[in-house]
Structures are given as structure tokens and as C-alpha cells.
Amino acid sequence: MRACIDIGGTKVSVSLNDAARPRELLARRHEPTAVTGTPDAVALQCIRMVDQACAELGVDPIVVQHAAVAAPGPFVLGGGLTELATPNICGGLPGSGRQLPNDWRTALLEAPLLRRFARVRVENDAVAALEAERRWGALQGADHCAYVTWSTGVGCGLCVGGRVLRGKHGNAGHLGHTFATDDSTAVCGCGNVGDIEALAAGNAIARRFGMPAAELFAAARRGEVPALSIVDEISRVVGRALYNITALLDLQRISLGGGVFLHNHDLLLPRLQAEVRGRLPTLTQGCELVVAGLGDRVGDYAAVALLD
Numbered sequence: 001m002r003a004c005i006d007i008g009g010t011k012v013s014v015s016l017n018d019a020a021r022p023r024e025l026l027a028r029r030h031e032p033t034a035v036t037g038t039p040d041a042v043a044l045q046c047i048r049m050v051d052q053a054c055a056e057l058g059v060d061p062i063v064v065q066h067a068a069v070a071a072p073g074p075f076v077l078g079g080g081l082t083e084l085a086t087p088n089i090c091g092g093l094p095g096s097g098r099q100l101p102n103d104w105r106t107a108l109l110e111a112p113l114l115r116r117f118a119r120v121r122v123e124n125d126a127v128a129a130l131e132a133e134r135r136w137g138a139l140q141g142a143d144h145c146a147y148v149t150w151s152t153g154v155g156c157g158l159c160v161g162g163r164v165l166r167g168k169h170g171n172a173g174h175l176g177h178t179f180a181t182d183d184s185t186a187v188c189g190c191g192n193v194g195d196i197e198a199l200a201a202g203n204a205i206a207r208r209f210g211m212p213a214a215e216l217f218a219a220a221r222r223g224e225v226p227a228l229s230i231v232d233e234i235s236r237v238v239g240r241a242l243y244n245i246t247a248l249l250d251l252q253r254i255s256l257g258g259g260v261f262l263h264n265h266d267l268l269l270p271r272l273q274a275e276v277r278g279r280l281p282t283l284t285q286g287c288e289l290v291v292a293g294l295g296d297r298v299g300d301y302a303a304v305a306l307l308d
């Protein structure tokens with residue numbers, strides 16, 4: 001038995017997995033993410049939830065020694081071990097957007113987990129989703145590929161030559177925080193002005209255009225011209241980001257997920273494809289954009305896809 005842990009800004013999901021049935025999630029449970037107490041509170045919450053899942057299944061917790069964790073970035077290393085520097089969890093970060101009841105500069109993760117489990121693998125949640133899409137979704141058989149989530153934020157997992165890219169701290173693929181414009185009205189939660197997330201993510205749509213994303217897309221579907229031009233604008237921002245990673249990494253396939261994209265792929269996919277296709281065809285011709293094969297369940301399979 002292995003432990004699968006998905007940490008989000010609002011909730012933590014934990015399940016157990018039997019090595020003989022790699023895609024099955026057992027005794028799955030969710031809780032709001034711990035944001036009070038000591039900086040190891042999230043890790044201790046995960047450990048308690050794993051032990052509770054063991055109790056539910058009648059499994060001795062001692063047999064669960066391997067844990068896979070999908071977590072939001074950015075990561076920092078403390079003593080060589082991964083800690084979370086996530087603005088939605090750590091209230092002590094400069095410019096932290098939310099009023100959080102803690103002053104953590106990081107949330108300890110790998111170190112406390114290694115006191116409980118013999119083996120721990122922590123990856124950025126978009127990297128974990130990429131692994132899930134490569135194993136069971138739309139990226140099967142693709143050695144040069146990316147998974148891009150367009151949701152509350154914008155994130156990305158990258159794979160070149162069959163190797164998933166991690167970077168020096170496990171932060172490779174923070175596509176949402178790459179710059180796109182000088183627009184001083186587009187301020188990201190990370191502090192950047194004019195990055196992709198500040199221009200086009202779900203929360204940016206509400207902030208910049210004065211209506212929730214769902215309302216915007218409904219108006220666009222009714223053919224309302226102002227809404228359609230906003231959809232064109234944000235598609236150009238994200239589409240250019242997709243072009244950029246295709247040109248940088250010579251990709252063959254990009255799988256797209258996340259709430260904003262999945263609920264509106266009828267409107268968004270053709271626009272995104274138009275931003276990539278036809279531009280420097282030598283680089284873009286062999287690259288296809290597709291809807292995530294696992295659909296809105298990509299997140300459910302993120303952590304379990306990290307187990308080998």
C-alpha cells in the first residue's frame with residue numbers, strides 16, 4: 001500500500017493505493033488545508049489523514065512507507081528538502097494576497113513526511129498532472145509534450161525526450177508567471193505585473209473585466225461582441241504562451257486542462273490552435289493541442305501517477 005497526497009490551496013485529498021492496481025484510489029478523503037499552528041501543520045495533517053485511511057481499510061499504518069505528493073508551488077529547499085512557498089498557504093510571504101491566520105514563510109513538507117515514510121516524492125501539481133496524462137490520458141506515447149492547466153491560476157508540466165523537467169528546485173513549468181506585457185493593471189498574486197496569470201487566469205478575468213469567468217463565456221456564447229473580444233484577448237495571451245513553449249522545447253503535443261479551459265474548450269481550443277498553427281510552421285507543424293484525456297479528473301490522478 002502506498003499513500004497518494006494532493007495538497008491544494010483550499011483542500012487536501014489523501015487516498016491509499018495498492019501497487020497491484022495502480023490507478024485505484026482507496027479510502028479517499030478530503031479536508032480544508034491546515035493554515036494554523038506550526039509550519040509543519042500541513043505535513044502533519046497529511047500524515048494523520050493517511051493513518052485514518054489505513055484505519056478505514058483495516059491496514060496497519062506501518063506497511064505504508066511510500067508517499068507521493070502533488071502540491072502547488074513555488075517550492076524552496078530547506079536542508080535539501082522541499083518546502084512550500086505557496087501564497088495561498090503561507091501568510092508570512094511578502095505580498096501574500098490573502099489574509100491568512102499564520103506567519104509562515106514556508107510550509108515544511110518533505111522533512112516531516114520523511115520522519116513518517118521511508119520514501120517520499122514531491123512534485124508540483126502540474127508536473128504530477130502531466131505524469132497522469134502521460135500514463136492514462138491524452139499524452140500517452142508522446143515523449144515531447146506538456147500539460148497546461150488554465151484555471152484559477154495557469155501552470156504547466158513539461159517533458160522532453162521522455163524526461164519530465166524538474167529544474168533546480170522542482171519549479172520548472174511556472175508558465176503563469178512568465179511575462180507577457182507591461183499592462184500595469186495586471187498584477188499577479190506573485191507580485192509580478194503583466195504576467196500570464198495576471199492577464200488570463202480565472203481570478204484575473206473577474207478582476208480585470210468585472211465579471212466572473214462563467215458569465216463572460218456565457219455572454220460570448222450568446223454572440224455578444226464585447227465578451228467575444230475579451231475571449232479573443234485572453235486566448236491570444238495563453239495561445240502565445242503555448243507557442244513559446246512549443247518553440248522552446250520542440251513539442252509534439254500539449255494537453256490542456258483546468259476549470260477555465262475545460263468548461264469552455266469549444267470557444268478556447270480553436271482560438272488557441274490559431275495562435276500556434278501557421279506561426280513559423282517549421283517549429284509548430286508537428287505539434288497538436290488537445291483536451292486533457294482525463295478531463296476534470298486529472299487532479300484526482302495526479303499524485304497516484306507519481307508512484308512507480
Ligand SMILES: [Zn+2]
Pocket residue numbers: 176177188189190191192195197198
Ligand atoms: Zn505571477
